[in-house]
Amino acid sequence: xxxxxxxxxxxxxxxxxxxxxxxxxxxxxxxxxxxxxxxxxxxxxxxxxxxxxxxxxxxxxxxxxxxxxxxxxxxxxxxxxxxxxxxxxxxxxxxxxxxxxxxxxxxxxxxxxxxxxxxxxxxxxxxxxxxxxxxxxxxxxxxxxxxxxxxxxxxxxxxxxxxxxxxxxxxxxxxxxxxxxxxxxxxxxxxxxxxxxxxxxxxxxxxxxxxxxxxxxxxxxxxxxxxxxxxxxxxxxx
Numbered sequence: 001x002x003x004x005x006x007x008x009x010x011x012x013x014x015x016x017x018x019x020x021x022x023x024x025x026x027x028x029x030x031x032x033x034x035x036x037x038x039x040x041x042x043x044x045x046x047x048x049x050x051x052x053x054x055x056x057x058x059x060x061x062x063x064x065x066x067x068x069x070x071x072x073x074x075x076x077x078x079x080x081x082x083x084x085x086x087x088x089x090x091x092x093x094x095x096x097x098x099x100x101x102x103x104x105x106x107x108x109x110x111x112x113x114x115x116x117x118x119x120x121x122x123x124x125x126x127x128x129x130x131x132x133x134x135x136x137x138x139x140x141x142x143x144x145x146x147x148x149x150x151x152x153x154x155x156x157x158x159x160x161x162x163x164x165x166x167x168x169x170x171x172x173x174x175x176x177x178x179x180x181x182x183x184x185x186x187x188x189x190x191x192x193x194x195x196x197x198x199x200x201x202x203x204x205x206x207x208x209x210x211x212x213x214x215x216x217x218x219x220x221x222x223x224x225x226x227x228x229x230x231x232x233x234x235x236x237x238x
Contacts, residue, residue, distance in 0.1 A: 007036050010067070011210045015076050015203040017054065020212040021068040023189045027059040036068055057081050058156065063174070066093070066194025066212045076202040083199050084156060090198040092234065093151045093161055094140070094214060096191040096221055097170040098183055100147025101139055105238060108135045108164040112157055122177055123159045125167055133157045135164045138237065143225025146173060148218075150195070150233075161192060173221065191218050196234065 007025065011018040017040060021027070026035040041051035054070050055077040071077050083089050112123040113130035124130075134154040141148035147170060151161045162178045165171055171179030174187030196211040214229050222229060 007039055007068075010212055011208075015072055016201065016208070017070045017072070018197070018210040019068050019070075021060055021065055021194075023063055023065040023215070023217070026062055027068065028056060037070070040070055058084060060194055061159075061190075061192075063190040064192045064194060065215050067197050067210050068194070069197055069210070071202060079202040080199065083202075087154055088199065090196075091153055091156075091194070092196045093153070094193050094195045094218070094229075094233070095149055095151060095161065095165065096173040096187075096218055097147045097149055097165055098145055098173050098179070098186060099170055100142050100145075101137065101149060101165070101168050101170040103139075105136075105138045106168070108133075108137055108167065110134075110164060110167060112160065112163055114158070121158070123157070123163045125163060131155075131157060133160045133164065135161060136238070137164065137168070140230050140233065141222060141227045143222055143227030146222055146225045146227065148222050148227060148229060152236075162190070187217070187221065189217070191221065193218060 005022050007019040007021055010020050021036050026033055028037045029035045037056055041054055044051040044054050053072050057069055057071055057077055057080040060068055071080055110125050110133045111130035112133045113126045114121050115124045136152040138150050139147050140150050153160050162172055162175055166178035171183050173191045175190040176184035198209045201208040219229055
């Protein structure tokens with residue numbers, strides 16, 4: 001795999017390691033396939049650090065690019081895990097949708113229930129039961145056919161963002177599971193990117209904000225469609 005396709009460190013200190021995960025990489029090893037965690041642990045060995053002390057505190061789907069956070073030590077991991085559970089971590093994602101959502105801003109409030117399907121699992125929107133999945137969705141750019149949107153999920157449900165956008169009749173470009181074959185043919189992967197994480201530093205208590213630049217495939221797709229990625233990407237308008 002070319003160097004350009006490997007994870008890139010975007011923040012590091014004695015306690016925290018944040019990398020920009022490329023699309024196509026697993027978060028952790030699975031069935032003999034290499035992962036970002038294995039790559040990072042090899043890096044720890046090269047620096048004469050204990051690789052077993054580097055721990056994942058959240059995960060991204062294989063197709064999803066962007067900020068992936070790891071911490072050193074069980075105490076730090078417990079603090080960050082608790083922050084995720086208490087919804088004290090601000091998570092921002094960006095995605096390309098087809099078509100563009102019909103409203104500029106909305107609050108999506110769904111209930112999701114897993115359904116086993118051939119080869120995996122899909123989240124169904126249900127009226128009763130399931131688990132709450134709330135997202136803030138804002139359109140930041142428009143092309144002829146595509147929308148460039150930012151999504152801020154309150155929880156961390158499986159496929160939460162993908163299901164929310166599909167429910168708005170604006171599935172993510174490349175997403176076969178929630179958009180079908182036509183949408184899947186538009187891109188070789190689901191064009192979803194974990195733009196940033198903001199949280200309290202587990203050791204110092206200071207505010208920590210980590211951002212990953214919007215990847216080339218998303219930028220090129222929206223520009224080809226006549227839109228663009230806004231320069232002031234992280235400003236919330238509500």
